[in-house]
Each structure stands twice: as structure tokens, then as C-alpha cells.
Amino acid sequence: MTDLWDIIIVGGGPGGLAAAMYGARSKQKTLLIEKGKTGGQAATTWDMENYPGFAKGTTGPGLMQAFTDHATSFGAEIVRGEVVDVTADDKIVTLKDGTKYHGRTLIFAPGAVPRTLGVKGESALRGKGVSYCATCDADFFTDLDIVVLGNGDAAIEEGSYLTKFANSVTVVVIHDEGVLDAAPMLQERAFRNPKMKFVWNSTLQEIRGDGIVEGVVLHNVKTNELTEMETNGVFIYVGTIPQTGFLQGKVNLDERGYIITNEQMETNVDGVFGIGDARVTYLRQVITAAADGAIAAVAAEKYIIEEEGFKESVLAEERPVAVVFWTPMSNRCLEMMPNIESALTVFGDKVKTWKLDTYRNRRVASRYGVTQNPTIVFFHRGQVAARLVDAEITAEAINTTLVALVN
Amino acid sequence: MIEVHKDNFDQEVLQADGLTVVDFWGPKCEKCLALMPDFYRIAEQYAGEAKFCKLDTSGNRRLAIAQKVLGLPVIAFYRGGEKIAELGPSECSAESIEAKVKELI
């Protein structure tokens, strides 16, 4: 608990690793906590074809190793552990083994895990032919016949990958014939693949097998007909669920458990950010997770400068502090500043002056209700003692206010 | 750590006395690789009380399937030539492996 980290990142998928790289590169003391191996979901897919600049031949695990090396090369530290509790306001995270880490900012990048279907046989036969990870388990199905359930990008992409091993891959699709949710390029490729077959208007009713998968029961959702089909394996790609259980009640989540953020990746708690697949967002890919990570790391750094600077220089100060909220973009401010400064210098070092550009420090300005430039807010021992707004600011008014405070 | 494969599995695992723990893994299984250091640590800690082996399924597919392993990672526990317990892909963790070892020794 002794160390104070500038940025603590929870989750070492592409989002967290990109944030770690950006944070460490701009000299923030950066810690990344990952419960397993870094790389997240991206390390569970073999063919990675859509990360710009990395064409065919790039693998998920390979790209993620490069992300990891990149982050550590700038000095980011990676520790292994599962975060089970969070005190968002104090920026403390607690691991399963009780270890606590304290940060000035927190970035949550816990990603997502495959959604299970919930049909009979699914959980009992997991690892016995039921799988959610083609890269991990494809080998076992060499020359065998398997089923893929789902029809989004992941289902079609992983299904295609599995045809390199399996004798046949039957994709069970809930939509009408010819309709897939996957991207057109993936669809075309799948339809051309002689090893890929499709069963339309259907879902799985049950997975059967004694010890290992032997077959499935297909349910035709149009006719309600049930058909048995022999198969050696079932790969399920029916979406993912965010791993945000440990954040419940700590930061705002939507009804499905995704972290709600703004464009700066800020959650509802100051200095706490959410990125990647675990947040409410339009696209969930490696590139978007990485982009989120970059934004959050930069926003975190800015937060540290703004907030911590304010805390240390203004709130913790023994002497009275005159905080001048202004912006060089306003002519009125530029005109008034010399007079303000000379009125303040009269008090020498009995009073501290702290200038804040309201444009760059919107958070602090809005917390103290500053809406006009310039505004002087006088602080004493961490409390607001007085305020002068725009036309109220005169040498006399500054003088009267400070005389009262200094004495 | 004993590396087991199709040629020595019977002898090292099925014909072994006492508890034998086998880590079924594969080079493309990231979760397996993540778990490996923990497995080594547990193997060291309980070295006197059980035998620890690892099996690379990528070269031993048939053997793995014969042991009803079709998904990774799997930690299987054998005694007297029989599989007496198993932790599958969703149950494997440092904690669960150690707990199972303690329970069975």
C-alpha cells in the first residue's frame, strides 16, 4: 500500500495494454493488473486480419505479445492478480489475495467473456466437445465433424478457422436462409468454403453425449421441429458479457452491466475511467479497445495534473490562496490581469496566487461554480472563503477581502 | 515435472502408485500458459505427496481424446489407473487445483 501509482489499469487485454503504453510513455507511474495472461480475448483468436498495418499472417497471441512488450518497454509494470474490490473515490483496488494498490487514477478494462447458451448438456460437456475458444481447442477436432452456433463476426470467423482442422463445420443460424449478421466479406468467404455447411432458422435445444459430445438436438424456430444430428464438437459464439461484476455499485453500469462513460472514457466517478469491450460503445474490436486506452491514459494524465495540482497547491495550502480563474482567450481577462496581479503582489508571500485557465481546467472551474471569466475564488485552509466575479474585481475589493483573510 | 505422452502415459500415469495429477495443455491455449507457473508451484509444494505431469495435447490428440479431454485447460487426477477427478476449462484456477490436491492426498 505504500506506493502511489499515477495510473492503475485493471485488465490486460488490448485496451488495458494500450493505456499502459500511453501512460508509461508519458512518464506516469503505471501499473497494470491482469488476472490471467495479458492479451485478453484478442489472444484467443488466431487469425487477426483487421488491425491496421498488420496484414495476413498476424495472429491474435502474436499481436498481443507485441502490445505487452510495447507497454513494458516504456516502463509499465504488470502484476498478476484478480481485482475483487474497488473503492472508487479513494482509488484503491483490492486483489483476491488481499493485496491493495492505491492510485491517483483508475482505468477499468476488464473486457468480456463468452456468453453461454444455457441449454441442456452445455455446461456438463464443456471441455468435452463444447468449446468457446476455437484457437484453444481446434486441434482436437482434426478430421471430425463439428457444429458452430451463432452467425456474427466471431462465429463465422472462428468457423472458417475451424475448417482448417475439421472435416466439416455446420453453422447453426437462427435467421432465414442466406442471412448472417457477420460482415459481408466474412459471409462471402464462408459461403465459398466447401467445408462449411449451414442449417437455417435453427438453434440448439440440447447437446448430448456420454462423457464427450456425441450429438445435438436442433430446434427449427419456424416449424418447431426437433432434429437430432451427430457431431463431435460444438463451438458456441452467441455474444459476450462484460466482466464488470466487481464494479457493480462502484461506477455507473447500464442494465446489461456495461460501464457508462463519456467521450473521454470518464465514468461517473472523478478520475475513474472505463474502456474497451466492457463499456457502452458502438464497436468492440482490438482497434477500438486500443483507441479507448489511448484516450483514457491521456485523460487520466490531464486529470492528475488538474486535480492533484489543485489539491496540493490550493487545498493543502496553509496561507490564503487567491485562485484566479481566467482564460487567455478572452480580451477582457487579458485587460484585467495586470491589475489583478498588482493588487495581489501587495500581500507578498502572505498570500499565494494560483492562476487557472478555465478552458483547460473545466472540471475544477465547474466544481466551484465558475461561469464567468475572470473570477477570483479565495481559499483558506481548503475552504472557499470569498469570491469576486468579473466587474466586482477591483484593487479595493481584492485588498479588503485579503486583509480580512490574512488577519 | 514429468512430460507424459502417448508412449509413457500408461506407465507414468495409469500404472503409478498414489495420486497422479496431469496438466493437459496446448501451445495455443493462452489460459493453459497462464496457469502453467501456478501448476509448477503447486507441483513443487506437494512434490512428496503426489506425482505431477504435463501433457502437450498438440502432439497427443488421440491420447487426450481417449482421456475424454476435448477442451483446454484440463487438470485431471488419477489413482489406481482411473481418473478420479477433473477440473475443466471453466473450473481450472490456482486455487481450485490446490484445493483439489489437498482434498485427494
Ligand SMILES: Cc1cc2nc3c(=O)[nH]c(=O)nc-3n(C[C@H](O)[C@H](O)[C@H](O)COP(=O)(O)OP(=O)(O)OC[C@H]3O[C@@H](n4cnc5c(N)ncnc54)[C@H](O)[C@@H]3O)c2cc1C
Ligand atoms: C473469438 C473472438 C475473435 C475475435 N476476433 C477479432 C478480430 O479478428 N479482430 C478484432 O479487432 N477483434 C476481434 N475480437 C474482439 C477483440 O478480441 C476484443 O474487442 C478485444 O479483445 C477487447 O479488448 P479489451 O481490452 O476491452 O478486453 P479483453 O480483451 O476482454 O481483456 C480484458 C482482460 O481483463 C482481464 N480481467 C477482467 N477482469 C479482471 C479483474 N477483475 N482483475 C484482473 N484482470 C481482469 C481479463 O483476464 C482479460 O485479460 C474477437 C473476439 C473474440 C472473442
